[in-house]
Amino acid sequence: MEVGVVGKPNVGKSTFFNALTLLDAPMAPYPFTTTVPNRGVAAIRAPCPHVEKGVPCSPGNAKCVDGVRWIPVNLVDVPGLVPGAHTGKGLGHRFLDDLRAADGFLQVVDLSGSTDAEGRPVAPGSHDPAEEVAWLEEELVAWIAEILSRDFARHARSTELDGKKVEEFLAQRLTGLSISPFAISTALRTVPVDRSHPARWSEPERVALARELLRVAKPRVVVANKCDRANAETAAALASRIEPIPSVPTSAEAELTLRRAARAGLVRYAPGDPAFTLPDANRLSAGQRKALDEVQAILARWGSTGVQSALERMVYDRLHQIVVYPVEDENHWTDSKGRVLPDALLVPAGTPASEVAFRVHTDLGQNFIRAIDGRTHRALAADHPVEPNAVIRIVARK
Ligand SMILES: Nc1nc2c(ncn2[C@@H]2O[C@H](COP(=O)(O)OP(=O)(O)OP(=O)(O)O)[C@@H](O)[C@H]2O)c(=O)[nH]1
Ligand SMILES: [Mg+2]
Structure with a gap:
């Protein structure tokens, strides 16, 4: 699963990317800071079935924190596009070729309206972010054409x-x-x-x-960023102007502050949560305290920073992915080495059991006999669609 982060310059694409990956792609308050694509791994949340089983899991690919599995998703941040990029304006559009494998696009826009079409700073509210949704579509169409x-x-x-x-x-x-x-x-x-x-x-x-092809194969979610400098009316106006494309108000800057503070042990915060706590308020400098107070105000106003939801909206709602847990023992939910729920796979909703087998291993797919649901213990035929969050054992000819 790969998601591309696109949009005009200076809207916060790299900040959004850094918040989700905790990498250090360059960010700056002027256009064309990013000149080559940045690649990283983000993660989306899924409830871990180990909780209902009552035994700890031993995750391989997707870590488990407090009963939440974090399923990896590749993220690619590219340079900014400007209107006319396909005719060579700005940095052109050839770098979009680095997004060939992307399954969907998160288009970051500046909800605060404080950057013009080329990404230059302007007075807040003087640029309508709905406009860039329309022309960016034309740029993506021109690229595929x-x-x-x-x-x-x-x-x-x-x-x-x-x-x-x-x-x-x-x-x-x-x-x-x-x-x-x-x-x-x-x-x-x-x-x-x-x-x-x-x-x-x-x-x-x-x-x-x-x-x-773009409409059917490359779903979009608009990331209405810099919501810390905008209000709910502006967010609602944008949402209605760009329908049916969904939009999520975000503050990438607030999310990045929180994730970095959590990494440094200054706050307790799980991405996507509506609040954070301070394990030791005395450790904070005056500057850190001020920054966290501002983040607190953003969370109180918007419910969350929106960054985690924007990615999940894409993967779950627009790309219709579900998580499945293949195991070798349907009673204990373990693999051959006794590890509980080692793997979590993203597959499209409706994927048949035999296809999940292929995803685990080509041999398993080719020699598929049946799958067994780890909860109901019922056998699933090859064409039976797997349920979201299913724990399944694949039975194959040896
Ligand atoms: N207020 C506010 N500023 C933000 C937010 N996210 C990013 N910024 C600021 O916006 C400016 C541009 O951020 P970048 O992440 O470099 O933007 P970009 O879209 O990657 O820019 P290019 O690489 O030049 O296309 C920086 O000054 C960021 O600090 C946000 O949520 N709120
Ligand atoms: Mg950038």
């Missing part, structure tokens, strides 16, 4: 000569873009192109296909 069009005529002609299916042709053009066959067939159904003659597809037809 360009990938689709690279060396198009030659490939299209050879497709026609070889009598290859148009779905196959598009899949090849879009290799590595994490666009499913489902998205491709949906786009071909929606956009009335001549299926037998891709070489005749016009530029506007290719752009229309790119737009549809």
Whole structure:
């Protein structure tokens, strides 16, 4: 699972990225601070089944803290895009190629309206963040259309000569873009192109296909950042202007402050929580105390910093992922070495049991006999969809 962080310059993309990964990507109050993509690992929360089992777990890939599993998700932060980036404005848009594998885009905008379209500081409230949602979509469409069009005529002609299916042709053009066959067939159904003659597809037809592919294959969530300098009315106005794209008000700066303070042992705070506590208030300098007071006020006003929810909104609600726990012993929920619930996997909702087996190991998938639900002890056939949070054993031919 990979999520891309995109948006115009100076809105807080790298701050948001650092808050979720605790890395140190450069951040600064001017445009184009980021010039090369930053990659890191964030995590989303899931209730750990060890709590209902009443035995401690031994997590491998996803740590467990107080009954909450933190499931890793790859995050990529890129340079800022400006209107016209596909024609070379700003830093252009070639760096978007580093987001080819992204399953969805978190678009960070400046809810406080204190940066113009190019990311230059302006008076708060003087720029409407809804505008950048519209033009950023055009930039993403232009990027996919360009990938689709690279060396198009030659490939299209050879497709026609070889009598290859148009779905196959598009899949090849879009290799590595994490666009499913489902998205491709949906786009071909929606956009009335001549299926037998891709070489005749016009530029506007290719752009229309790119737009549809983006809509189906790359869900977006808008991260309405700098909410510490905005109010609930502005957040509601943005939400209604950009419907149906969901938006989450965030203060990436507050989240980064809290996570760094928690790492230093100055506060107790679990990402996404509505509050934090101070284990030893005497350890704080006057500056630290002031910064934490400000964060406290943001939490009181908004309920949380929103950063953790924004990522979870993407992975759970927009990408429809669920967590499953494969085990080898359906009674004790252990692997062959006796470790309880060692692995937590993200899979799309509705994934059949046999597909989960493939995700664990190709051999298990190929030799699948049945799966067994660790709670009900019922057998699941190959095509049976796994439940969210399922603990399952795969039974395979030896
Ligand atoms: N008030 C406020 N400022 C923020 C917040 N998040 C980031 N900033 C500030 O916004 C400025 C830009 O932050 P960056 O994270 O560098 O922004 P970016 O979008 O990565 O910028 P580029 O890499 O130049 O595209 C910095 O001065 C941050 O401190 C926030 O939640 N609230
Ligand atoms: Mg940046």
